[in-house]
Amino acid sequence: xxxxxxxxxxxxxxxxxxxxxxxxxxxxxxxxxxxxxxxxxxxxxxxxxxxxxxxxxxxxxxxxxxxxxxxxxxxxxxxxxxxxxxxxxxxxxxxxxxxxxxxxxxxxxxxxxxxxxxxxxxxxxxxxxxxxxxxxxxxxxxxxxxxxxxxxxxxxxxxxxxxxxxxxxxxxxxxxxxxxxxxxxxxxxxxxxxxxxxxxxxxxxxxxxxxxxxxxxxxxxxxxxxxxxxxxxxxxxxxxxxxxxxxxxxxxxxxxxxxxxxxxxxxxxxxxxxxxxxxxxxxxxxxxxxxxxxxxxxxxxxxxxxxxxxxxxxxxxxxxxxxxxxxxxxxxxxxxxxxxxxx
Amino acid sequence: xxxxxxxxxxxxxxxxxxxxxxxxxxxxxxxxxxxxxxxxxxxxxxxxxxxxxxxxxxxxxxxxxxxxxxxxxxxxxxxxxxxxxxxxxxxxxxxxxxxxxxxxxxxxxxxxxxxxxxxxxxxxxxxxxxxxxxxxxxxxxxxxxxxxxxxxxxxxxxxxxxxxxxxxxxxxxxxxxxxxxxxxxxxxxxxxxxxxxxxxxxxxxxxxxxxxxxxxxxxxxxxxxxxxxxxxxxxxxxxxxxxxxxxxxxxxxxxxxxxxxxxxxxxxxxxxxxxxxxxxxxxxxxxxxxxxxxxxxxxxxxxxxxxxxxxxxxxxxxxxxxxxxxxxxxxxxxxxxxxxxxx
DNA sequence: CTGAAAGCGCTTACAG
DNA sequence: CTGAAAGCGCTTACAG
Numbered sequence: 276x277x278x279x280x281x282x283x284x285x286x287x288x289x290x291x292x293x294x295x296x297x298x299x300x301x302x303x304x305x306x307x308x309x310x311x312x313x314x315x316x317x318x319x320x321x322x323x324x325x326x327x328x329x330x331x332x333x334x335x336x337x338x339x340x341x342x343x344x345x346x347x348x349x350x351x352x353x354x355x356x357x358x359x360x361x362x363x364x365x366x367x368x369x370x371x372x373x374x375x376x377x378x379x380x381x382x383x384x385x386x387x388x389x390x391x392x393x394x395x396x397x398x399x400x401x402x403x404x405x406x407x408x409x410x411x412x413x414x415x416x417x418x419x420x421x422x423x424x425x426x427x428x429x430x431x432x433x434x435x436x437x438x439x440x441x442x443x444x445x446x447x448x449x450x451x452x453x454x455x456x457x458x459x460x461x462x463x464x465x466x467x468x469x470x471x472x473x474x475x476x477x478x479x480x481x482x483x484x485x486x487x488x489x490x491x492x493x494x495x496x497x498x499x500x501x502x503x504x505x506x507x508x509x510x511x512x513x514x515x516x517x518x519x520x521x522x523x524x525x526x527x528x529x530x531x532x533x534x535x536x537x538x539x540x541x542x543x544x545x546x547x548x549x550x551x552x553x554x555x556x557x558x559x560x561x562x563x564x565x566x567x568x569x570x571x572x573x574x575x576x577x578x579x580x581x582x583x584x585x586x587x588x589x590x591x592x593x594x595x596x597x598x599x600x601x602x603x604x605x606x607x608x609x610x611x612x613x614x615x616x617x618x
Numbered sequence: 619x620x621x622x623x624x625x626x627x628x629x630x631x632x633x634x635x636x637x638x639x640x641x642x643x644x645x646x647x648x649x650x651x652x653x654x655x656x657x658x659x660x661x662x663x664x665x666x667x668x669x670x671x672x673x674x675x676x677x678x679x680x681x682x683x684x685x686x687x688x689x690x691x692x693x694x695x696x697x698x699x700x701x702x703x704x705x706x707x708x709x710x711x712x713x714x715x716x717x718x719x720x721x722x723x724x725x726x727x728x729x730x731x732x733x734x735x736x737x738x739x740x741x742x743x744x745x746x747x748x749x750x751x752x753x754x755x756x757x758x759x760x761x762x763x764x765x766x767x768x769x770x771x772x773x774x775x776x777x778x779x780x781x782x783x784x785x786x787x788x789x790x791x792x793x794x795x796x797x798x799x800x801x802x803x804x805x806x807x808x809x810x811x812x813x814x815x816x817x818x819x820x821x822x823x824x825x826x827x828x829x830x831x832x833x834x835x836x837x838x839x840x841x842x843x844x845x846x847x848x849x850x851x852x853x854x855x856x857x858x859x860x861x862x863x864x865x866x867x868x869x870x871x872x873x874x875x876x877x878x879x880x881x882x883x884x885x886x887x888x889x890x891x892x893x894x895x896x897x898x899x900x901x902x903x904x905x906x907x908x909x910x911x912x913x914x915x916x917x918x919x920x921x922x923x924x925x926x927x928x929x930x931x932x933x934x935x936x937x938x939x940x941x942x943x944x945x946x947x948x949x950x951x952x953x954x955x956x957x958x959x960x961x
Numbered sequence: 962c963t964g965a966a967a968g969c970g971c972t973t974a975c976a977g
Numbered sequence: 978c979t980g981a982a983a984g985c986g987c988t989t990a991c992a993g
Contacts, residue, residue, distance in 0.1 A: 282742075284970060295980045300972055310978055327741040331674045331683070332970035335985045340674070342724075360908065363706040370727050379743060381685075382725045384713050398670040399625075399986090400722060510912065539912050565703065569853065569882050571914035627986060638964045643988055653962055675986035678969045742970090 283324040291320035303328055334399075343373055343592060344381040344401035348408035359508060359536070360564040361579075362407055365432065368585025369405060376589055378402075402596045403428035405588050411476045416440065428595040430588050434478035435605045442595065443603045444587050448479050451577040451608030452486025455531050455559045458575070458610055460494050462617075464529035464557050467491065468502040470516040470541055471533020477507075480533040483561060487531055501525050506537050513540025521548050528556060529616075535560035535567045535576055542570065542615070557616040572614035580606055626667040634663035646671055677742075686716055686935060687724040687744035691751035702851060702879070703907040704922075705750055708775065711928025712748060719932055721745075746771035746935045754819045759783065771938045773931050777821035778948045785938065786946045787930050791822050794920040794951030795829025798874050798902045801918070801953055803837050805960075807872035807900055810834065811845040813859040813884055814876020820850075823876040826904060830874055844868050849880050856883025864891050871899060872959075878903035878910045878919055885913065885958070900959040915957035923949055 285303075289296040294313060301309050302317040309317075320326070334340045347362055366382070373380040381401055395401040404422070406429060419440040422429055435445040459467055471477070473484040488498045501523055506516035513532060517540065520527070530545075532538035538560030542552050552558050552572060560567060560576040567574040584606055594601040628646075632639040637656060644652050645660040652660075663669070677683045690705055709725070716723040724744055738744040747765070749772060762783040765772050778788040802810055814820070816827040831841045844866060849859035856875060860883065863870070873888075875881035881903030885895050895901050895915060903910060903919040910917040927949055937944040 286970080296970090297972080297980060297982095298978090300970095301979090304972075306973095308978060313978080329678070329742045329970050331678045331742055332985085333972070335672070335674045335678055335970085335987085336972045338985075360703070360706075363703075363709075366706075366709075366725075367727065370725055374726065379724050380726070381722050382709075382713055383717065383723070384710065399672045399674055543912075566909045566912060569886075569909060570912065629986080639986090640964060640966095640988080641962090643986095644963090647988075649989095651962060656962080672986050675969090676988070678971085678986080679988045681969075 283326040284329070285326075287324060288317060288320045288326050291324060292316040338399075339596075340399060340402050341377065342379045342381055342401045343403055343405060343589065344383065344395040345369055345405045345407060346395075347382070347384050348406070348410060360566065361508075361534070361562045361581075364564065364581045365407060365585055368582045369588060370585075372586045372589035375586075376593060378589070378593070403430075403592045405429070405592060406431035406433075412478050413476050428592060430592045430595065430601075432584065432588060434482055435603050436478060436482075439603070442591060442601055444584060444591060445479065445603075445605055446577075446579040446584070447605045447608045448482035449486035449489075451561060451579075451610075452483035452488075452531070453490045454486075454608060454610045455483075455561075455577060456487040456490035456494075458612065458616060459529045459531070459557055459559065460490065460496070462557060465496055466499070466502065466525075466527040467529045467531055468504070468520055468527040469531050469533070470504050470506050470513060470520070470537050472505050472507070473503050483531075483533055499525070502527055506533065508534040508536050510536050510540040510543075513537030514544045515540070517541035517544035521545075530556055530558045532558065532560045535562045535564045535570075535574060538574055538576070538615070539566065539570050553615050553617050559616050563611060568613065570615070572617075575613045575616035576611055578609045578611055580609070626669040627672070628669075630667060631660060631663045631669050634667060635659040681742075682939075683742060683745045684720065685722045685724055685744045686746055686748060686932065687726065687738040688712055688748045688750060689738075690725070690727050691749070691753060703909065704851075704877070704905045704924075707907065707924045708750060708928055711925045712931060713928075715929045715932035718929075719936060721932070721936070745939045746773075748772070748931050748935060749774035749776075755821050756819050771935060773935045773938065773944075775927065775931060777825055778946045779821060779825075782946070785934060785944055787927060787934060788822065788946075788948055789920075789922040789927070790948045790951045791825035792829035792832075794904060794922075794953075795826035795831075795874070796833045797829075797951060797953045798826075798904075798920060799830040799833035799837075801955065801959060802872045802874070802900055802902065803833065803839070805900060808839055809842070809845065809868075809870040810872045810874055811847070811863055811870040812874050812876070813847050813849050813856060813863070813880050815848050815850070816846050826874075826876055842868070845870055849876065851877040851879050853879050853883040853886075856880030857887045858883075860884035860887035864888075873899055873901045875901065875903045878905045878907045878913075878917060881917055881919070881958070882909065882913050896958055896960050902959050906954060911956065913958070915960075918956045918959035919954055921952045921954055923952070 285296050285299045288299045299317055302314050370380050395404060423440045430442045430444055433443055433445050435443045469484050471480040473481050491498045504516040504520050506512040513536060530541050532541050538558050542558055545552055545556055550556050560574045563576045563578040567576050591601045628639050628642045631642045642660055645657050713723050766783045773785045773787055776786055776788050778786045812827050814823040816824050834841045847859040847863050849855040856879060873884050875884050881901050885901055888895055888899055893899050903917045906919045906921040910919050934944045
């Protein structure tokens with residue numbers, strides 16, 4: 276019985292199979308330079324001794340770790356204990372994509388203030404980095420530039436814009452925002468408030484805003500700047516933003532929240548204010564987190580295909596690691612209509 | 619500028635600092651056998667060359683990976699794309715606890731049917747395993763026994779019962795269930811339905827059921843077996859279970875759902891049936907997932923302290939890895955009262 | 962306090 | 978097709 280104290284090595288297998296240790300290694304790496312019969316003997320021994328290749332040793336030799344690292348970073352201001360559910364859903368799909376590609380995934384939560392840029396790959400624990408998180412892009416960008424300068428392999432999830440350092444995968448936020456506005460306008464809404472940051476500090480939110488704005492202009496409805504309130508992606512900030520909006524006493528008949536969490540907080544504030552959703556105010560979110568369909572009323576929102584996103588992040592990073600060409604990509608956005616925007 | 623092609627090694631540092639490579643290693647390991655001035659010279663060189671110890675090499679030498687693996691396993695029957703939010707919250711706290719203890723975390727999602735028992739530690743990628751997941755314990759138990767037989771270091775999150783293989787950390791499910799019943803009885807409810815498996819196949823749910831049952835007996839209210847309906851932890855199963863309960867046409871004035879997800883599904887079924895929560899039926903869940911407070915009405919539930927749980931899982935596993943004594947532990951449960959159980 | 966040397970378990974030219 | 982040998986980058990007795 277295999278036991279911690281006596282783990283089998285390739286030498287044990289070699290002895291057992293009556294071949295050299297080098298041959299064992301060849302078999303296990305799938306080298307074609309091995310006679311079929313010899314191969315079988317080795318494989319039998321591997322079976323019998325429940326042998327597994329020591330990944331540290333092989334990685335030390337090949338200089339390839341077979342491991343990717345996922346850095347989930349959070350704004351230090353946010354509540355430590357609550358991770359954005361959208362990212363957790365991405366985490367699931369990234370993990371699966373790694374497994375499918377025969378790689379392991381190291382996970383780490385980082386504060387945006389940490390020196391995360393220079394750790395995992397430098398200590399040879401990972402071949403490349405996947406960066407996931409909202410945060411102030413203006414603060415964040417120099418770190419990306421440092422990664423590029425260091426030659427670190429990485430992909431990030433986020434807005435896909437011209438002139439960004441490195442390779443990015445993201446949702447078509449502009450199209451998503453546009454769809455939301457189109458939907459609301461189609462339902463007769465005319466004064467659409469936007470809850471979420473709308474500046475280059477938060478490019479994903481900004482693109483959603485710009486998409487919405489573009490459609491409103493096309494429809495001849497000028498966007499009113501008093502209808503935009505800053506908010507990060509949390510229920511609490513959504514609640515506060517909606518309160519702030521109500522305090523301005525400007526008329527509006529719809530809310531486009533930059534994320535589902537913001538939308539859920541906004542609905543709470545609206546209800547407290549005696550406004551009904553969707554009768555008085557239509558509300559639309561973004562992300563389609565698990566909670567969205569269980570909100571009251573169920574939330575109309577924009578789906579970001581996290582399954583495909585995880586796959587694309589992993590595959591793109593692996594191309595980078597292998598020095599193959601890779602480029603930024605945008606995934607299509609898709610509107611899901613639920614009650615919160617219904618007439 | 620440090621560049622992928624010319625990563626500094628301890629030999630480079632040695633040359634730079636004018637010492638032997640062995641001394642560099644001593645400094646970096648914090649050995650006391652180094653002269654203060656020599657140490658400083660080495661540290662300066664480390665700084666200058668942005669050197670990081672290669673974890674693979676050091677791990678190969680010391681036979682300690684500095685890495686833990688988290689295996690999140692799911693019932694193959696469950697929807698692949700949705701991970702239980704409760705586990706995601708645990709994931710966050712486990713990651714942080716690992717970081718605090720200077721370890722990395724490898725994450726993997728496993729189907730309960732996979733041969734997960736013999737992988738991570740065998741290929742020396744991790745020093746130990748954290749097992750997280752619901753699943754049929756009767757199927758699951760032989761795998762745990764195999765892990766024990768192999769001498770694998772592991773801790774699992776789950777029910778803490780006598781005679782289990784290995785070390786377990788879990789919430790005091792019995793006390794939690796008891797609290798729920800006490801709360802409901804205190805609010806005048808007499809016929810409490812339980813939605814969730816109540817058998818040794820799902821020991822966590824079973825303990826919750828037994829705690830509830832115990833209090834009902836103490837209160838002189840015999841538990842009615844027609845008020846229990848099987849369900850796994852998902853919104854859909856909760857919905858179906860509540861429908862099945864309603865179809866039985868037995869009277870009940872409260873629902874104790876074995877998890878928040880089940881509770882949320884049950885509320886949907888109750889509402890469809892024209893029953894108001896909490897006026898007609900009080901509903902209580904378990905877990906306090908992020909969604910619970912945003913449900914309509916906000917859900918009374920039992921908090922499991924995931925922060926402390928993650929810490930305890932990691933610390934206990936690390937004790938095991940170091941061959942220090944470690945034992946199973948139960949975390950206290952805590953009731954949070956929200957509207958769903960209010961009169 | 963410091964250095965020379967062995968060795969962790971692999972992979973892969975090199976030679977046959 | 979196979980083996981002997983070097984070497985990946987560390988850590989740690991051993992000797993001084």
